[in-house]
Amino acid sequence: MERSHAIKSTKQKTEMWIGIVFLSLFAIAMLYPVVYITLGSFKGNQELLSGGARLLPKKFVVSNYAEAWETANFSIYTANSIFLGVGTMILSVISCTMAGYVFARKSFRFKELLYSTFVAFMFVNVGSVTLRPLFELAVKVHLNTSLAFVVFIIAGTSQATQIFLCRGYVNSIPKELDEAAKIDGCTFFQIFYKILFPLLKPITATVALLSFRSGWNEYILPLVFTMTNDLLRPLTVGVNMLKNNGDGAAAWNIMFAGATLAIVPMIVIYCIFSRYFMQGMTAGAVKG
């Protein structure tokens, strides 16, 4: 590939520049909303309400964050978002790597049937109506007062792809390794825990990041579960509630600060680990 740089003709060079200009224009359009909300979160409410296309704040204020954090419960919302993200991550990593390992290494009756059930329910989509029985179930077993059940549902509804990712990865590890460990006296679980799990790091990272993202970003599920309980809301729900509550214009600065709080941690994580996000996306799509 490097070689072809050297022999580029002028025509290819112009093509290259057209490509760069084209991509740059789109890149600006893609970044605009993120930059707009982030910089906007440092504008005063008056400046936000008077509008305009200006990106940089005329006067730089940080009081929006203080106000959101202290008076608008955003400290609690942030804690709840972290709980959803980290909780989903831990549950998914544990459950999916184990299930992937069993699917890859164990033959048992009804394995194919179980496997295809996972696949089938990945494709069955009946929308939000399924949240109703889950909500009623949560009320019945008194789990509607914490976010634990929400974590359970998020992990459960996004697990299929992640199990397949893990299964595929375990399959790529030679079986001889298991056998050697078994001769050395490892049990089935110990082989997983001591030998394979450390080797699964790349796929564990992908599963961890994808599931953290689904927990952190989930909106409708926590919205439904926290209809009457403001203190359980994550950022996604909290910031949108401000809009629906009819405080409307008065709370624009808080909404800007809240939206920034909801997206910036995810963007930072993405900047560090972007490779894993893209890998997870393609592997999940092609193999799933």
Place this chain on the structure above:
Amino acid sequence: MKNNGRTIRRKKEDGGLAAVLMMSPAVLMLIITSIYPFFWLFRYILYDYNGFTAYFTGLYNIKRMFTDTVFWASVGHTFEYAILKLVITLPLSLLIAVVISKNIPGSSLFRGIFFLPTVISASVYSLIFTFIYAVFRGPLNTMLQSIGLISAPIDWLGDPSWVMISIAIVAVWGGLGNYMVYFLSGLSSISSEIYESSMIDGANARQTFFRITLPMLSPMLKVILLLAITTSFKDYQSILVLTNGGPNNRSHVMFSYIYNLIFSSTSTPQIGYATVLSIMAALIIGAVTALYMVLARKLDDVV
């Protein structure tokens, strides 16, 4: 046969119990979060259920569905939304992927930027877009007015003729990166020797694209299209945030309409009726998917 007892004992040593235990969290989640809600769906089909009490109403829900103009309009909007989204997203993301795969300077930075929206919650970026779409001195209207493209501000989310396009733009912004990455992984599987030999034969960029890239991408393209169709038919999260179906139900898709029947804070839940509509919606999406698969196979035979 005489080894029977031994094999059973061996199996236990093989970790059958451990395997069951290790599989159980995933299976438990599957049962509770997917299988149980699915079968629950059929429970209230014949009832008027408001969350507390259920009244048997016979076939009323089904009759009501056939005369519910708002629902059938929402079916139309679902198609409108899906088609708008696909028609813009797929060619655009393919074009971007082709340009990025040309190894131009900064290509990994561009890839990173285009994929960025996919890590942001749809509910939050939709909220951001409601600010961008603001009617009076919102950034979009201000920009378009200052370069003279429009003379009066447009009510992007309140004008029935614009609202679907505005929603589709948000969907394109949020989904473009996904499809770009799919296409990039498809493109990377085409060997560079083919491109080199076509270059020697004097093919220009357009010929290379239509004669080599597109045909060689077609197996992958089919999978991508299938994914794109199924996901765009079930999107409704951004619509809930952007318009909640308004103005005057103009932007309700099937699932946003159903959501409001069950969880609306302003009216009594109509859960029985919503389950009937959900089954209908699932059937419609299933039919579209099946139709697509048949067409894709037919195309295979032709080409």
